[in-house]
Amino acid sequence: MIGTSIRSDPMIRRLLSASLLALSAAACTTVSADALDTAPTSAPFAAYNAAMAGDVALPRAPQGRPLDETITLTRFAFGSCNHQSRSQHMWAQIAAKDPQMFMLIGDNVYGDQRWNGGSGLTDLRSSYAEQASHPEFARFRGEIPMLTTWDDHDYGFNDGGASFAFKLLSEKIYETFWDSSAQVRSRPGVYESRTIGTEPGKRVQVILLDTRFFRSDLDRGPYSEDRPPLGPYSRANTGPDVTMLGAEQWAWLRQELAKPADLRLVVSSIQVITDAHDYEAWETMPQERARLYEMLGQRAGGGVLLLSGDRHAGGIYREQVGGETMWELTSSSLNLAFNDTASNTAREPDPKRVTDFISEENFGTVDIDWGAKALTLRLLGNKGEVRAERTVNWTAR
Structure with a gap:
């Protein structure tokens, strides 16, 4: 929380300094670094202080059904990119597939599109409130247990990372809305792990990563005429200080992978395996992706499935990593499709993707066959039809 100690708190000063330019541009005004010295009482930060102090009511999601962590998991669903102002028809389609749980893994609302730079994140709060008002969403929440993590548009701003000055308020808004677990509330960021199942040989560890709160700024790449424009970022963002998860989350992940599990679901809001584009993805930080692969290779047993979103398109990906085949299922978006599958597949050729690049509305399901140690990965369309499998x-x- 920003308070009278801001002058002596180098972390808060650094975060605010890094975001002043973005705030100034969005607000069409000038906020200098000198504003940090008067931030506790100055107008630009008054709304932030009020919200952090609890003087502003924060929206809450409709009451959710709790996840029974003793069940043997055989089917779950997940998705991403849900705009609060668009049709909420997909909730019924997901529920009709009778998943035992649903994971909403980022861009759960679009709370940055009307942001004017205000420190109180009014647009983010109103976006959550609008999402909470939908009866389709409330009905789904009452039927299907949910787990969540965030991505950029429900974190604070497009492609945002650790330098976002108001991320502590963003986190508070998120944790309040989703009634986050004590595990999440106990530390910075929104990462967490759950183990589902008590039957020997059928334990599923769900690891929900936070690829926003600690992530280093991305480097812009040079323009290339070799292919259609597929994102602005460099694939050479390296160096000792470059991080995707931050030191504390990396240490936590190593500890989680040392726990016993028979199947591990590793959830990243952004794509992991692909090298086919220059939008946000783990490929922008090759050292960090190599570190992730190394940790996964050193896990204490069990299979691994990667789950991701973000792209407003979905597909199934495969990569050979350390002598094993790694699979990733990307699902996006629930209600904010941009292109058609045929043109999008042609636009983004990818030897690691084994399906078309499904660009219409979609959600993902995974069926677990414990006897065969097999997973059936599906992307389903807005009528529940199978689009990829x-x-x-x-x-x-």
Whole structure:
């Protein structure tokens, strides 16, 4: 919280300094670094202080059904990119597939599109409130247990990372809306892990990463005429200080992967395996992706499936990593499709993608066959139809 200690808190000063330019541009005004010295009482930060102090009511999601962590998980669903002002028809389609849980893994609302630079994140709060008002969403929440993590548009601003000055308020808004677990509320960021199942040989560890709160700024790449424009970022963002998850989250992840599990679901809001574009993805930080692969390779047993969103399109991906086949299922978006599948697939050729690049509205489901150690990965359209499907076996270390 920004208070009278701001002058002596180098972390807060650094975060605010990094975001002053963005705030100034959005607000069409000038906020100098000198404003940090008067931030506790100055107008630009008054709304932030009020919200952090609890003087502003924050929206809450409709009451959700709790997840029974003793069940044997055999089917779950997930999705991303849900705009609060668009049709909420997909909730019924997801529920009709009868998943035991649903993971909403980023861009759960679009709270940055009307942001004017204000420190109180009014647009983010109103976007959550609008989402909470939908009866389709409330009905779904009452039927299907949910787990969540965030991405940029429900974090604060497009492609945002650790330098976002108001991320502590953004986190508070998120945790209040989703009634986050004590595990999430106990530390910076929104990452968490759950283990589902008590039957021997059928335990699923769900690891929900936070690729926003700690992530280093991305480097812009040079323009290239070799292919259609597929994102602005460099693939050479390296160096000792470059991080995707931050030191504390990396240490936590290593500890989680040392716990026993028979199948691990590793959720990243942005794509992991692909090298086919220059938008946000783990490929922008090759050292960090190599570190992730190394940790996954050192896990204490069990299979691994990567889940991701973000792209407003979905597909199934495959990569050979350390002698095993790694699979990733990307699902996006629930109600904010941009292109058609045929043109999008042609626009983004990818040898690591084994399906078309499904660009119409979609959500993902995974069926677990414990006897065969097999996963059936599906992308389903807005009428519940199968758009892409693969059955794959996992490697248990």
